[in-house]
Amino acid sequence: MQARPATVVILDFGSQVSQLIARRAREANVYSELLPYDAAWSEIVKREPAAIILSGGPESTLGDDALDCDPQVYASGLPLLGICYGMQLLAKHLGGTLVPLDHREFGPAQLTVDRADSALFLGVPHESRVWMSHGDSVTQVPPGFTPLAHTGRCAIAAMGDDARRTYAVQFHPEVVHTEAGTAILENFLHTIAGIAASWRMDSWVDDAIAKVRAQVGDANVLCALSGGVDSAVAATLVARAIGKQLTCIYVDTGLMRKDESAGVVAAFRDVLHLNVVHVDAKARFLARLAGVEDPEEKRIRIGHEFIAIFEEESKKIPDVRFLVQGTLYPDVIESKTPDSKAGHKIKSHHNVGGLPERMALNLVEPLRALFKDEVREAGRVLGLPNAIVERQPFPGPGLAVRIIGKVNDATLATVRDADFIVTSEIDAAIAEGKLSPRPWQYFAVLTPVRSVGVMGDGRTYANLVGVRAITSEDGMTADWARLPHDLLERISTRIINEVPGVNRVAYDITSKPPATVEWE
Numbered sequence: 404m405q406a407r408p409a410t411v412v413i414l415d416f417g418s419q420v421s422q423l424i425a426r427r428a429r430e431a432n433v434y435s436e437l438l439p440y441d442a443a444w445s446e447i448v449k450r451e452p453a454a455i456i457l458s459g460g461p462e463s464t465l466g467d468d469a470l471d472c473d474p475q476v477y478a479s480g481l482p483l484l485g486i487c488y489g490m491q492l493l494a495k496h497l498g499g500t501l502v503p504l505d506h507r508e509f510g511p512a513q514l515t516v517d518r519a520d521s522a523l524f525l526g527v528p529h530e531s532r533v534w535m536s537h538g539d540s541v542t543q544v545p546p547g548f549t550p551l552a553h554t555g556r557c558a559i560a561a562m563g564d565d566a567r568r569t570y571a572v573q574f575h576p577e578v579v580h581t582e583a584g585t586a587i588l589e590n591f592l593h594t595i596a597g598i599a600a601s602w603r604m605d606s607w608v609d610d611a612i613a614k615v616r617a618q619v620g621d622a623n624v625l626c627a628l629s630g631g632v633d634s635a636v637a638a639t640l641v642a643r644a645i646g647k648q649l650t651c652i653y654v655d656t657g658l659m660r661k662d663e664s665a666g667v668v669a670a671f672r673d674v675l676h677l678n679v680v681h682v683d684a685k686a687r688f689l690a691r692l693a694g695v696e697d698p699e700e701k702r703i704r705i706g707h708e709f710i711a712i713f714e715e716e717s718k719k720i721p722d723v724r725f726l727v728q729g730t731l732y733p734d735v736i737e738s739k740t741p742d743s744k745a746g747h748k749i750k751s752h753h754n755v756g757g758l759p760e761r762m763a764l765n766l767v768e769p770l771r772a773l774f775k776d777e778v779r780e781a782g783r784v785l786g787l788p789n790a791i792v793e794r795q796p797f798p799g800p801g802l803a804v805r806i807i808g809k810v811n812d813a814t815l816a817t818v819r820d821a822d823f824i825v826t827s828e829i830d831a832a833i834a835e836g837k838l839s840p841r842p843w844q845y846f847a848v849l850t851p852v853r854s855v856g857v858m859g860d861g862r863t864y865a866n867l868v869g870v871r872a873i874t875s876e877d878g879m880t881a882d883w884a885r886l887p888h889d890l891l892e893r894i895s896t897r898i899i900n901e902v903p904g905v906n907r908v909a910y911d912i913t914s915k916p917p918a919t920v921e922w923e
């Protein structure tokens with residue numbers, strides 16, 4: 404039997420980014436397993452861990468019944484790394500002091516390393532940018548520990564006890580916006596815990612194909628195909644597994660961008676040679692959304708309508724038992740599902756949190772543990788063209804979550820026209836070499852906020868359009884793109900001049916966290 408790879412166990416206290424720790428371990432060629440925060444010690448030891456990482460989480464360790472792990476974790480003698488909530492837990496258990504809420508820090512911060520000789524900070528610059536998302540802070544380290552780094556608002560941003568091989572960071576090394584994050588995690592995994600970089604992901608695609616084959620057998624299968632990266636990769640992978648048993652369903656929800664539907668269906672039939680059925684469901688979605696303003700209600704109604712359509716389509720083909728969706732980990736964690744015991748719901752992604760309770764079809768979701776850029780990599784391995792692999796994400800609920808307030812023909816026309824201006828101006832700037840690299844995602848949002856303007860010497864009282872452009876790698880964290888001012892000016896002028904009912908444009912300069920990418 405093959406020896407078990409050296410494993411790092413990650414205990415998940417419900418952070419939105421816990422799965423990113425697993426992903427960074429994969430990148431460092433270390434095998435990892437994410438377990439619920441309260442996994443029994445007997446379960447943990449079954450994995451023969453070489454180290455344990457305690458994740459962040461939304462709760463406070465200062466609460467009466469704060470979430471905690473099996474006490475054997477602290478006594479195990481294994482190398483430990485606490486991240487955010489995990490750091491606070493280590494401080495609480497090992498005799499440090501914590502204070503609530505008076506050092507809140509969300510988003511970017513400048514980290515200064517105070518102990519460059521610490522194994523955790525080998526090769527990390529004296530100053531670098533980190534990503535913070537916390538209310539509580541450690542104000543005194545436990546006996547045996549040394550403070551290792553600070554930020555302007557957090558005096559103890561990292562601490563360590565070399566003898567115990569126990570370290571903790573208040574910031575999130577697992578997110579890409581923490582510049583030295585990878586180095587810090589690799590220092591912990593390789594140098595401190597001594598885990599060799601020996602695990603490889605090369606066979607992920609082959610494994611995934613084999614798993615799909617085993618799951619569906621000889622049944623027929625539908626794939627919800629949006630034209631986006633995730634469903635394109637999922638469909639191609641499933642087609643490799645089961646060939647002609649697969650039928651793809653593209654739903655035109657009426658919530659799509661300008662000229663979207665025709666392009667998608669042609670590309671997937673002609674380029675990928677998939678069998679694609681085009682369902683025109685504009686009227687149904689608009690009827691379902693009539694008068695609805697609450698973002699969660701919109702998402703749930705859209706999710707249910709999608710499934711109703713897939714179930715109807717499944718009845719037109721014999722023996723359909725499965726539905727493939729291009730669900731990714733960010734959809735899962737933000738929706739709050741049993742996959743994460745302690746996480747909070749941020750929004751119900753239509754394909755996860757928006758599903759009805761009872762479904763006639765079983766889900767096949769080969770990408771459920773992956774992040775966007777890993778899916779893009781899998782797409783390249785499968786030979787998909789760049790035009791598909793590099794497409795910017797577009798949420799399934801589409802323009803419905805980019806209209807704050809009621810969705811109807813008029814609001815859809817406004818946001819669609821504004822969005823077309825944003826995307827075409829940004830695309831033109833890229834083509835002319837005036838903007839590089841391409842922002843990860845960019846779009847317009849229609850708000851119900853009205854303000855007073857003066858156009859042609861007359862008073863206007865019209866709507867505000869928000870413009871959002873972000874940089875990101877995986878959609879879990881994001882920063883606002885520094886677009887050139889003249890590009891912003893052109894976008895603003897064109898929207899005001901060309902889109903009726905809009906007299907003001909604002910550029911969104913909020914990172915994620917604390918905001919999310921979409922406004923709803």
Ligand SMILES: Nc1ncnc2c1ncn2[C@@H]1O[C@H](COP(=O)(O)OP(=O)(O)OP(=O)(O)O)[C@@H](O)[C@H]1O
Nearest residue numbers: 627628629631632633634654728729796797798799
């Ligand atoms: N218009 C649609 N028709 C059919 N299925 C859809 C549609 N929109 C979304 N889906 C399903 O919901 C899943 C999640 O949507 P999501 O937008 O996250 O992924 P995607 O569209 O495949 O990729 P991307 O995130 O790059 O847009 C899709 O993978 C697909 O299975």
Ligand SMILES: O=c1[nH]c(=O)c2[nH+]cn([C@@H]3O[C@H](COP(=O)(O)O)[C@@H](O)[C@H]3O)c2[nH]1
Nearest residue numbers: 751752753796797798799800878919920921
């Ligand atoms: O298929 C989807 N169904 C959804 O319900 C949904 N909501 C957000 N998104 C996309 O996910 C990424 C992260 O977005 P948020 O920061 O707004 O959650 C961004 O790329 C969003 O466009 C969705 N995709």
Ligand SMILES: NC(=O)CC[C@H](N)C(=O)O
Nearest residue numbers: 459460487488537538539
């Ligand atoms: N991201 C985290 O782990 C936050 C921990 C805790 N909820 C705080 O606000 O301090």
Ligand SMILES: [Mg+2]
Nearest residue numbers: 631797798799
């Ligand atoms: Mg999409």
